Amino acid sequence: MSHHKVISLAEAVRRHTWDGMQYASGAALPVGSDAIVFGRELLRQGRRDLHAIFHCNTQQLNLLAAAGAVSRAECGFSGLEGFGFAKGLGRAVQSGAVALEDYSNLAMPLRLLGGALNWPFVPATVNVGTDLEFRSAFDPEHSPNRDKIRTVTDPFSGRTIGAFSTLQPDLAAIHVTLADPEGNAIMLGTEWSRFELSRAAKRVILIADAIVETDCMRQFPNLVRIPGLLVEAVVYWPFAAWPQASPGMYDGDEAHMKAMNDALGSEAGTAAYLADYVDGIDGVDDYLDRIGRERIAALSRGPTSFLLDPYRRWILPHADALALSREGAAA
Structure with missing residues (x-):
């Protein structure tokens, strides 16, 4: 495993991120798998x-x-499903600190698909004729806006249709259930646009709940939706999507979902949350201690835990996965 891609979370952010970059994540459901811990480290390092x-x-x-x-954001849905409005995002948008460009849940993966295929634009038949077409947070002075979703002529029918700009973000931090040291990955549960995102982004970092031997990927090659050749680095971090869910691994932490959202609704609450769950965290084990070992055990016994059964034999022990992280960070 001398040529493996596993590095520490801190090293991944240090090497592959910078101020002002286009950063993509959140390719699963608003309450499902997302590399939330990567965002915590972005804040720790002051991006x-x-x-x-x-x-x-x-x-x-x-x-x-x-x-x-x-300062800028583009997304297809801005709430937290059953947990209500996203209070931190809402506060930032209402204050003018963040310009939020709104598209639909179909438009975003289409734009990522266009980026993955290196298309100049994506033909659009959704969002057309609505405020999503004519209102732009990035150019609010012009309404109706004619540049956000432009028009093109279908060369076959002569019909006028819309055209989306494509997405090719500088970096995508993608949460996966299982990754091997070479960067091959299996995602359990809803995939959403993680497949398209992994092909569209200029660089991809995987944030994995578990590291498995490569024999696992050889046993289930049809499930390897992100191959290692697309991946810059792999970060091992159990409960990386917490307080959201990772099917097969852990359920969502509903109590913390509510408490976190409430905290982010104010400057004082945000500062307290950052002190406890961002700046105050010293490595993986401290992070897990902060969640609480009893809570971790309870969340890990959920109704989806059976999904992990076919893969358990290949999962590396925690100490071995951490050793890979240290080795990769030192290389």
């Missing part, structure tokens, strides 16, 4: 002025916006 691209808002974008790290 600012990010242009965030999220298929759907998650607690990561909610946190980044509340903490002042994002």
Whole structure:
């Protein structure tokens, strides 16, 4: 495993992120798998002025916006489903700190697909004729706006249709259930646009709940939706999507989802949350201790835990996965 791609979370952010970059994540459901811990580390390292691209808002974008790290955002859904409005993101948008460009849940993966295929634009038949077409947060002075979704002529029918700009973000931090040291990955549960995002982004970092032997990927090659050749680095971090869910691994932490969202609704609450769950965290084990070992055990015994059964034999022990992280960070 001398040529593996596993590095520490801190090293991944240090090497592959910068202020003002286009940063993509949140490619699963707003309450599902997302590399939330990557956003925590972006804040720890003081990244600012990010242009965030999220298929759907998650607690990561909610946190980044509340903490002042994002100046622009594009997403297809801005709520937190059953947990209500995203209070940190909402506060940032209402204050003018974040310009939020709104598209639909179909438009975002289409734009990522266009980026993955290196198309100049994506033909659009959705969002056309609505405020999504004619209102732009990036150019609010012009309404109706004719540049956000432009028009093209279908060369076959002569019909006028819309055209989306494509997305090719500088970096995508993608949460996966299982990754091997070479960067091959399996995602359990809803995939949403993580497949398209992994092909559209200029660089991809995987944030994995577990590291498995490569024999696992050889046993289930049809499930390897993100191959290692697309991946810059792999970060091992259990409960990386917490307080959201990772099917097969852990359920969503409903109590913390509510408490986190409430905290992000104010500057004082955000500062307290950052002190406890961002700046105050010293490594993986401290992070897990902060969640609480009893809570971790309870969340890990959920109704989806059986989904992990076919893969358990290949999962590396915690100490071995951490050793890979240290080795990769030192290389």
